[in-house]
Amino acid sequence: MTHRVAVVVLNHFATIDLGVPGQVFGTAETADGEKLYEVVTCSEGRTPVRCSAGYSVLPDHDLDVLDTADTIVVPGIHAGRALLDGTISDTLAAALQGRSRIMSICTGAFVLAAAGLLDGRPATTHWRNADRFAQLFPRVKLDPDVLYVDDGDVLTSAGVAAGLDLCFHVIRNDHGSEVANRAARRCVMPPWRDGGQAQYIDRHLPEAGGGTAATREWMLAHLDRPLDLAALAEHARMSVRTFTRRFRDETGMSPARWLNSQRIQHARHLLETTELGVEEVARKAGFGTAVSLRQHLHAAVGVSPLAYRHTFRRL
Structure with a gap:
């Protein structure tokens, strides 16, 4: 019936x-x-x-x-x-x-x-x-x-x-x-996307301003480098405790979480717009290895780097 x-x-x-x-x-x-x-x-x-x-x-x-x-x-x-x-x-x-x-x-x-x-x-x-x-x-x-x-x-x-x-x-x-x-x-549609895959959300950066704005800009320009909390606080000319508190007040998240989200966003941009291999994307985004990028991207949007690139290449 x-x-x-x-x-x-x-x-x-x-x-x-x-x-x-x-x-x-x-x-x-x-x-x-x-x-x-x-x-x-x-x-x-x-x-x-x-x-x-x-x-x-x-x-x-x-x-x-x-x-x-x-x-x-x-x-x-x-x-x-x-x-x-x-x-x-x-x-x-x-x-x-x-x-x-x-x-x-x-x-x-x-x-x-x-x-x-x-x-x-x-x-x-x-x-x-x-x-x-x-x-x-x-x-x-x-x-x-x-x-x-x-x-x-x-x-x-x-x-x-x-x-x-x-x-x-x-x-x-x-x-x-x-x-x-x-x-x-x-319907000319991909036949399957897992329901647990993340929505592709456009999460805008906070507006510049506040005590950590210059350091955030510096972080974005050096995503491929190791950036520990002590180095970030030193760049902002604050103690680690003060920097962490102000950073959270201005962005709503910890420095480590914010940095990770920006690295993921940069990796997604590279996968969408370049032909770089996954290892090179991982290096430029600051994840170091393809394995690390794969783990972080899967945690963020539920798919591997190659699957993510394939999705956007077909749009």
Whole structure:
């Protein structure tokens, strides 16, 4: 029997998120071309729903269709009550309860959390909204760094591309790798990224200023050198204790952690933009050996240097 996927459309929905389930599940077929999923859309009262891009859509169903769905998907939302204050309507909350499988893409996790579906569970959402999510829903075991979380009957994902990854993951679990890979080729997408892989987050450096700013600039210019705490404090003309305290006050982290993050960021840049071998990348980034770089990069983003380079070369 065809598996029915119902997509719940909310005001200010993220336009691409809404299209992801239909595109991905709609391309999942048997080797003979038989469709494996039926994707339907619904809204409260089957009313038109407006997106942030300035147009509206008219779903084919109201929330009653959720009673016939095998999987429910809640796309992300750019604004609205569910994102701003963590509330949703009682009708929607009741409709989402007790379903066999429910998924969210990006900030759709706010909707699931507001309905009480994520209490005590691991979940993720887009990293830019993680702090707000944690404030509103402290009972959720939020992991803002991963691409998606599969907790059995409830699954959550990060941004748009992670929603694609989650859909392919579901197809793979339902029908195996061959079907999922075939659907991925139809969508011109990589067939697999592990959910535990880190979101590729653009973490900007703190603005220059403060007692350690000049030393931070010096550190960035000498990432390939051994930089111990005593040498850094000497450069800043402070005691080790004072330097460590001021550095943490200005950056929010210890000197060692900050230095390691900058080395990882530099290594990622070199892997993305140069043809340097992994050993040379490791040396220039200050990790010394390819083994050390591999360990640090895997801890940071969940993949090896070669896998990271391969991903970005295919974008």
